[in-house]
Amino acid sequence: MDISLFLQFLINGVALGSLYALLAIGFTIVFGVVGLINIAHGDFFMMAAFLAMWGVMKYNLPWYISFAIATVITVLAGLLAEKIAYRPLRKMRTSSFIGAISISFLLQNLFVVLFTARSKPFPHPAFLDEVLHFGEIVLPVVNIVIVVFSAILFLALTLIVTKTNAGRAMRAVSKDLEAAQLMGVNPNKIISFAFILSTSFAAAGAFLYCSKFPYVDPFTGMIPGIKAFIGAVVGGIGSIPGAMVGGFTLGLAEIMLVAFLPTLTSYRDIFAYLVLILFLLFRPGGIFNVKVREEKV
Amino acid sequence: MKIELKRNTILTILAGIIVLVFSLWADKNLDAYVVRLMHMWGIYAIMVISFNLIYGFTGQFSMAHAGLAAIGAYVVGLFTLSPEIKATTFFITAPVWPINVVEWPLLPSLLLAGLLTAIIGFCIGAPALRLRGDYLLIVTFGFSEIIRLLLVNLPMICNGAMGLKGIPQYSNLTWTAGAVLVTVFVVKRLVDSSYGRALKCIREDDIAAEAVGVNLFKHKILAFTISAFFVGIAGGLLAEILGTIDPSTFKPYLTYAVVTMAVLGGVRSLTGGVIAAGVYTVMSEWLRGVEAPRTIFNISFPGVPGLRMLAFAIMLLLLILFARNGIMGTREFSWSWIFGKQNPREEKAEENNELA
Amino acid sequence: MSLLSIKNLTMRFGGLTAVSDFNIELEKGQIVGLIGPNGSGKTTVFNVITGFYKPTEGHLYLDEKEITGLSPDRITALGLTRIFQNSRVFRNLTVYDNVLIGDHLRMKASPAEAVLRTPNYIRQEKQAYKLSMELLEGLGLDHLINEQAGELPYGLQRKLEVARALSTHPKVLLLDEPATGMTSEETTEMIQFILGVRKDFDLTILLIEHHMRVVMGICEQIMVLNYGETIATGNPKEIQNDQKVIDAYLGTG
Numbered sequence: 001m002d003i004s005l006f007l008q009f010l011i012n013g014v015a016l017g018s019l020y021a022l023l024a025i026g027f028t029i030v031f032g033v034v035g036l037i038n039i040a041h042g043d044f045f046m047m048a049a050f051l052a053m054w055g056v057m058k059y060n061l062p063w064y065i066s067f068a069i070a071t072v073i074t075v076l077a078g079l080l081a082e083k084i085a086y087r088p089l090r091k092m093r094t095s096s097f098i099g100a101i102s103i104s105f106l107l108q109n110l111f112v113v114l115f116t117a118r119s120k121p122f123p124h125p126a127f128l129d130e131v132l133h134f135g136e137i138v139l140p141v142v143n144i145v146i147v148v149f150s151a152i153l154f155l156a157l158t159l160i161v162t163k164t165n166a167g168r169a170m171r172a173v174s175k176d177l178e179a180a181q182l183m184g185v186n187p188n189k190i191i192s193f194a195f196i197l198s199t200s201f202a203a204a205g206a207f208l209y210c211s212k213f214p215y216v217d218p219f220t221g222m223i224p225g226i227k228a229f230i231g232a233v234v235g236g237i238g239s240i241p242g243a244m245v246g247g248f249t250l251g252l253a254e255i256m257l258v259a260f261l262p263t264l265t266s267y268r269d270i271f272a273y274l275v276l277i278l279f280l281l282f283r284p285g286g287i288f289n290v291k292v293r294e295e296k297v
Numbered sequence: 298m299k300i301e302l303k304r305n306t307i308l309t310i311l312a313g314i315i316v317l318v319f320s321l322w323a324d325k326n327l328d329a330y331v332v333r334l335m336h337m338w339g340i341y342a343i344m345v346i347s348f349n350l351i352y353g354f355t356g357q358f359s360m361a362h363a364g365l366a367a368i369g370a371y372v373v374g375l376f377t378l379s380p381e382i383k384a385t386t387f388f389i390t391a392p393v394w395p396i397n398v399v400e401w402p403l404l405p406s407l408l409l410a411g412l413l414t415a416i417i418g419f420c421i422g423a424p425a426l427r428l429r430g431d432y433l434l435i436v437t438f439g440f441s442e443i444i445r446l447l448l449v450n451l452p453m454i455c456n457g458a459m460g461l462k463g464i465p466q467y468s469n470l471t472w473t474a475g476a477v478l479v480t481v482f483v484v485k486r487l488v489d490s491s492y493g494r495a496l497k498c499i500r501e502d503d504i505a506a507e508a509v510g511v512n513l514f515k516h517k518i519l520a521f522t523i524s525a526f527f528v529g530i531a532g533g534l535l536a537e538i539l540g541t542i543d544p545s546t547f548k549p550y551l552t553y554a555v556v557t558m559a560v561l562g563g564v565r566s567l568t569g570g571v572i573a574a575g576v577y578t579v580m581s582e583w584l585r586g587v588e589a590p591r592t593i594f595n596i597s598f599p600g601v602p603g604l605r606m607l608a609f610a611i612m613l614l615l616l617i618l619f620a621r622n623g624i625m626g627t628r629e630f631s632w633s634w635i636f637g638k639q640n641p642r643e644e645k646a647e648e649n650n651e652l653a
Numbered sequence: 654m655s656l657l658s659i660k661n662l663t664m665r666f667g668g669l670t671a672v673s674d675f676n677i678e679l680e681k682g683q684i685v686g687l688i689g690p691n692g693s694g695k696t697t698v699f700n701v702i703t704g705f706y707k708p709t710e711g712h713l714y715l716d717e718k719e720i721t722g723l724s725p726d727r728i729t730a731l732g733l734t735r736i737f738q739n740s741r742v743f744r745n746l747t748v749y750d751n752v753l754i755g756d757h758l759r760m761k762a763s764p765a766e767a768v769l770r771t772p773n774y775i776r777q778e779k780q781a782y783k784l785s786m787e788l789l790e791g792l793g794l795d796h797l798i799n800e801q802a803g804e805l806p807y808g809l810q811r812k813l814e815v816a817r818a819l820s821t822h823p824k825v826l827l828l829d830e831p832a833t834g835m836t837s838e839e840t841t842e843m844i845q846f847i848l849g850v851r852k853d854f855d856l857t858i859l860l861i862e863h864h865m866r867v868v869m870g871i872c873e874q875i876m877v878l879n880y881g882e883t884i885a886t887g888n889p890k891e892i893q894n895d896q897k898v899i900d901a902y903l904g905t906g
Contacts, residue, residue, distance in 0.1 A: 037431050088618055097358075097431050098556070098617055105553055106610035112603030229435075270446045273439040280432050281424050483768055490767035491757050491778060498743050498754050505741040508703060510729035510758030510821050519764055627745075 004136040009259035015143040015212065017251030018150035022205035023228030024247030025157065025240060026198040032174035032238040033194040036086060036096045040104035041202055042225015046218060048074040048203035049122060049210045050111055056123040063125055071203040078199035079192055087188075111218035119217035122210040146208045153204055154244060157197070161240060166193050174238060223269070227251075230276040236286030245287060250275070305632045313478050320474035332470055334578055336538045339473035341574035343480045343531040345558045346567055347524040350484050353564030354493065355520040356500030358434045361421060362555050364441030365414050365525050367448060367547035369532025372410035374461040374542055375454075376401045382463050386456060393453045403467040403537070407476075410533035411526045417444075418525025419518060426517040441552065448544040460543020461536075468537040476534060477571075480527045485567055485629075487523065496520055550606070557613045562623050569625030576624075577609075584608055654717055656681045656857050657702075657733070657825050662711035664697050664881075671697040673881045675711070677859075679825065684851060684858040686872035688892075690901060693878040695861045696738070699827055702859075703735045704728040716824060730758045732824035738833060738861075740810045742817070744803025751802050751813055752788055755820025756781035788816050791853070808839060815846075819854055826850075828860035832867045844870050869893070877901065 023045060030038045048070045055066030081103050089096040128142040161167035172180040173190050181187060209224060210216055228247060235246025250272065258265050279286060324332055344362060351359050375383075379400050401409075425436045449458050487493050495516050498506040507513055536542050554577070562573030584605040616623065657679035664672040672694040679685055687695050700706045702713060704725035713721045720728050743751050760781075762774035789795040792812055797805065802813060811831070818826060831847065832840045844867055851858055862868045868875060869889040877885040877892060879901040885892055892898055 037435065085614060085618065092621075097434060098560075099614070101553060101556070102610055102614040102617060106607065106614060109603050109607035109610050113607050117603065266450050267446075270443050270450070273443050273446075277424075277436050277439050280428060280436050284428075284432065486768040486770070487764065490764075490774075491753070491760050491781065492764050492767050494746075494750055494754050495757050497746055497750070501743040501745055502741050504705075505737065505743065506754075507705075507725040508729060508735055508737070508741075509754050509817060510726045510734075511754065512724070512726045 006259070007137050008139070009255055011139060011143050011147075013252040013255030013259075014248075015146045015251075016255055017248035018147050019205055019209050019212070019247075020224070020228050020231045020251040021244045021247030022150055022153065022201050022208070023224055024231035024235065024243035025154075026201040026205070027229050027232040028235075028237055028240060028243035029170070029194050029198045029201075031232070032240075033170060034086065034090065034096070034191055036090075036100060037229065037237075038086075038198070039097070039100045039225070039229070040081065040107060041198065042221035042223075042228065043104045043107035044074055044078055044199050044221070045202040045206045045209075045225060046111065046216065046221030047077060047107060048199075048206040049216045049220065050115060050218075052207060053120060053122050053210075053216055054115075057120075063123060066123075067203075067207050071200060074203045075196050075199045078195045078202075082191065082195045087191075108218045108222075115218065117218055119215045119220075122214040122216050124207075124211040124214060128211045140212075142212050146212065149204070149208060153201070157201075157240065160197070166190070170194055170197075227254075227272055230272050230279075232286075233276060233279050233284075234286055236288035236290035239286070239288050239290050242286050242288040242290060249287075304636070308632045308636075316474050316478060317471055320470040324470040333538065334582060335470055336473050336534070338575045338578045339470075339477045340531045340534050340538065341555070341558060341578060342477050342571045343527050343534075344555045345562065345570035345574050346480050346484050347527040347531070348555050348559045349562075349564050349567060349570050350488070350496075351520050351524040352559065353566070354488055354500060355496040355517060356503070357426060357517055357521065358430070359425075359437040359521065359524075360434050360549070360552050360556075361418070361437040361441045361525075362528055363547045363549055363551040364444035365418055365528040366532035366535065366551060367444055367544065368414045368417055369410040369529030370536035370542050370546070371448065371455050371461070371532075372413050372529070373403075373406045373533035374464045374536045375399070376406040376409060377403060377465050377467065377537075378461060378463065379465075386459070386462055387452070396454065403472070407472075407530060407533045411529040414529025414532065415522050415526035418528075419522045422518050422521035422525075426514065426521060438549065438552075441547075441549065445544050445547050448547075458544060460541060460546075462541045464536050464540050464542070466537055466540060468534060472537075473534055476530055480530070481567060481571070483523070484527075488567075492516065492519065553613075554609070557609055557616075560613065560616050560621070560623055563625035563627065564623065565627040566623070566625035566629055568628070568630040569623050572624055580608075581605060655679055656716055657859070658714040658717075659702070660712050660714075662698065662701060662713070663709050664694070664701055664706060665709040671881050672701070672878075675878075675883055677876065679857055679859060681824075681857050682851070682855075683874060684847070684860070684872050685874040685876065686868045687859065687861045687876050687878065688863070688868055689878035689884075692880075693901075694881040695878055696829065697881075698878070699735060699829055699861060702728075702827065703733065726758065729821050729823070732822070733827065734818045734821045734823035734825075735827040736814050736818050736829060736831065738829040740807065740814065742802040742805075742810050742813050744801070746802055747798060748789070748794060748800050748802055748805070748813055749785065749798040752785040752816045752820045753781055755817055755822075756784060758821060785820055788819055792816050807834065812846075815850065819850070823856065825857045825859065828858060828862075830861055830863060832862060832864040835864075840864060840866060843867065847871060 023041065026041050027038060030036055030041070051070035051073055052063075052066045055061045055069055056063055061069070085099040085103055086096050089099045128145060130141045132139045132141060161171060169180065169185045169190050170193060172183065172185060173187060177187060227250060231247030231250040232243045233246065234250060235242030235244065254268050254272070257268050257271065283289070285291065323335065344366065348359075348362060351357050375396050376399055378386075380398055383397060421437065421440045425433055425440065428436055448455050451457065455461070488496070495506070495511045498509065498511055499513060499516055503513055539546070558573040558577045559570060561576065562569030562571070655678040657677065659675060659677045662672060662675040663670065675698055677685070687698065689695055697706065701708045704720070704723050704727065707722045711721070712719060715728070715731050715733050718731060720731060720733070723731075743754070760777055762771065762777055766774040786795060786798075789798060792815065794809065794812060794816060797809070802810065805813065828847070832843050835843060847858065847860075848871060850856060860872070872889060875887065875889060875892045876883055877895070877898050884897045884901060885895045887895070
């Protein structure tokens with residue numbers, strides 16, 4: 001394979017990796033704070049994309065306004081799900097996962113009812129479709145935007161998590177809920193904060209992802225959601241740097257698989273699941289070897 | 298072998314016979330649409346009972362149902378289809394040996410379906426059951442999807458995304474009814490036995506169970522494999538009834554549906570499972586009607602596709618939040634409800650375990 | 654030869670040494686106590702003995718058979734059973750079921766036989782019913798057999814746990830803080846109870862306890878742990894007067 005082709009694949013991989021990383025972060029934040037694997041995360045992602053699309057198509061809003069409103073609504077929806085489903089289940093000490101499954105189920109079918117299952121084109125600013133040429137290398141602008149934007153978001157997140165009180169409180173809760181409470185942290189507020197961050201990242205990821213893969217249907221969120229989750233597990237679920245690394249690695253690996261073993265392309269989802277299973281069985285703590293919650297004897 | 302014929306045993310055998318005879322009659326005399334619904338009821342009932350065995354009784358939340366059912370369905374499909382049809386249906390590549398030549402009647406195909414699914418269930422369970430809670434869930438979900446994706450990507454074995462068509466419909470309602478009876482019998486007997494007790498202890502507190510001498514792995518895998526066997530049979534019957542299957546029939550939605558039914562009926566109740574399967578089948582059909590456009594009183598309502606699934610999704614959420622024990626909770630149907638206690642002196646032993 | 658023999662047991666978790674060079678030779682019929690401040694490693698020792706942890710170093714023998722690294726259920730089958738510190742009855746099962754489960758490890762019939770209710774299986778089940786009922790009668794719990802274990806008052810739950818443990822036919826019984834949460838009267842009862850059970854069931858007992866009245870009252874031998882190390886071994890009188898023990902509990906420096 002010649003160098004220019006390789007570079008193109010590489011850039012594609014970096015872009016996809018950034019997208020998965022963005023989503024993986026959303027998973028990991030929620031897991032770290034409440035121990036919930038929010039399988040509905042991918043569906044919030046889908047929701048943001050759909051609402052943004054609707055704003056532009058139906059109401060002719062400029063794309064940035066539509067994206068902003070979609071983000072707000074998605075964040076509110078996430079908070080609502082937390083309040084009516086996840087929190088009561090936590091109180092009942094039942095596995096909240098089944099709550100996440102129903103929310104996922106619910107969102108998917110709600111959007112089928114509202115928008116039908118047909119896939120619709122995602123409106124995005126035209127300049128993203130443009131392509132730059134560097135000699136033999138073809139570089140889609142959207143990839144650049146994705147990478148740059150993701151980097152900005154990662155940076156912003158790191159600042160929030162290390163410099164703000166809420167961010168620090170969130171990390172404290174992740175590590176030790178009781179101790180954090182003793183320090184005066186209000187768990188419900190922090191959990192809400194975590195969900196706000198998580199859904200915002202889902203929304204941002206949605207806009208970037210759908211600019212690159214511009215068709216949306218109610219089930220669009222499922223596969224990226226699962227991949228993001230796999231990325232989070234690979235990096236070490238609960239760890240934000242873990243999610244970044246894990247998600248990124250997964251995206252990059254997926255493209256590299258397509259690049260070097262093109263006959264196996266259709267197997268890439270299978271490989272993703274295999275990676276997940278192998279990690280959960282042999283290294284549940286992921287790359288960063290996060291401590292896994294153990295039952296006390 | 299001395300056979301003690303107690304009243305309850307006689308009643309149970311009688312009930313089984315009545316069910317089988319009814320199914321024979323229904324198959325011939327009721328509308329084909331109704332018969333098909335009854336098939337679905339039976340198939341779902343088997344799946345729900347299998348889920349209850351592994352989750353309600355053993356406490357292991359497995360999301361592998363869809364993938365396991367797919368195996369059963371494809372085995373029956375591939376083994377009962379004639380070589381000629383297979384040769385024409387397999388679009389992309391010709392089927393490999395032995396699939397291209399084999400043609401079996403229903404019973405051995407069905408048994409093979411159950412057996413193969415049980416074996417694959419064992420292979421999945423062996424690594425997966427070492428995990429707990431959410432992790433077990435994810436891994437079994439992953440395996441289920443891998444199976445489905447393999448079915449899509451292996452055209453030489455199962456015709457990929459095109460699926461199988463024209464599966465001969467050898468089964469009648471009596472097959473399904475019989476399968477349900479066998480499933481209920483085996484699972485109930487197992488659950489009411491010493492092994493069932495071990496499974497329940499694992500559910501309650503697996504560390505304490507181990508401390509009391511219960512081998513966790515052996516018992517979890519026992520429940521999982523038996524559960525997989527019956528899911529395979531249900532899948533096989535599904536292939537028979539639908540006549541056409543493809544990998545999309547076995548998307549995660551099927552597992553969600555089974556979970557919904559199980560929660561609706563009460564995950565610890567086999568009776569509840571059977572009832573819930575029936576409720577779901579009926580509701581599903583009724584809601585399908587709502588999805589289509591209709592005219593009432595000369596006002597036309599446009600159809601709302603997807604409403605059915607949405608309704609179930611909402612129902613599942615409401616159930617989990619407000620009615621976690623489902624319809625039956627932990628209660629099981631018992632002849633004592635109708636006819637009173639069998640033998641007051643034996644009440645103590647009977648309530649814990651039927652030694653009939 | 655001692656019934657339970659532990660040589661050079663060391664347990665390390667990553668960089669932390671929880672137990673260091675623990676040794677014990679438990680003779681048949683003895684009651685030995687394991688005491689020490691919180692965090693001294695007592696529960697870790699129990700977890701290793703019962704198979705929940707694999708020791709980093711060391712060997713364990715039960716009745717001359719090596720049990721190092723065996724799984725908890727195997728160790729219970731070989732005759733060593735533990736009762737947990739907090740009530741771990743099977744809450745949603747009946748009292749009867751809680752005790753019957755102890756017989757399951759001796760069930761020789763296969764699951765297939767269980768489903769088919771072969772005479773072999775039925776015979777074993779009936780035997781299990783009989784034995785469990787006798788145990789429950791002996792402990793005065795027989796009138797409660799159909800009650801849900803989780804609904805019993807705490808004291809009865811603890812008794813049920815003993816019945817359950819006895820149902821596994823142990824040679825060695827490990828008791829983890831049996832007197833926790835008990836009033837003075839209940840503690841006296843508990844002491845009599847343990848002594849009675851040892852006699853009636855021919856047991857050897859190793860117990861962890863903080864309640865000094867229990868320890869000094871029934872233990873013939875006491876071992877004291879502090880930060881994972883064994884700092885003293887002896888009879889109650891010796892231990893009470895051992896300066897190292899006093900320092901450990903009061904904290905020096």
